[in-house]
Amino acid sequence: DIQMTQSPSVLSASVGDRVTLNCKASQNINKYLNWYQQKLGEAPKLLIYNTNNLQTGIPSRFSGSGSGTDFTLTISSLQPEDFATYFCFQHNSWPLTFGSGTKLEIK
């Protein structure tokens, strides 16, 4: 199974900050890495698919990059509604696997 490791597990930041969340795969997953945002009590929402493609309706302050095994999600200027948990996810091979999440909290 491909293990997905996210870092940090918790990130404290302020409104307006630029933040970077990391995701590392235990083996090559090509470009097949997605990012989801989950707010407390809600279902996850797709932000970025296939490394760097912004899902329709997602603000342009979100961006993704990477390849192979190392990927990042960047939020260019944090907004109050961005404080949530972010999960990476690989759909390169079965079984599909998620990272354990990065909780983005207000500093």
Added chain:
Amino acid sequence: EVQLVESGGGLVQPGRSLKLSCAASGFTFSNYGMHWIRQAPTKGLEWVASISPSGGSTYYRDSVKGRFTISRDNAKSTLYLQMDSLRSEDTATYYCATDRPTTGIHYWGQGVMVTVSS
């Protein structure tokens, strides 16, 4: 607007069965693969099972193989998860989600809680 509404959850004793349903609307259900994903309380997300648009192909995580069965009724636009021989570690919120070949897991339902306890 895509809508996915799960139902069928609840409290069940270990070893018993439960069947979840996911009613889909707002898109052509028969054109999309579908997934079940679960999330244990205060834990991360765990993929459970997937099914192709026709239902001809299914995939499961090892821990549920032989116990869970994913199926679909395209005429009713409904996805199912039959869960047998339930264990305490199956306790979680279960989400159904759509699949697109280009994006992977896409839209999610709101989830349904399953608690396995005596």
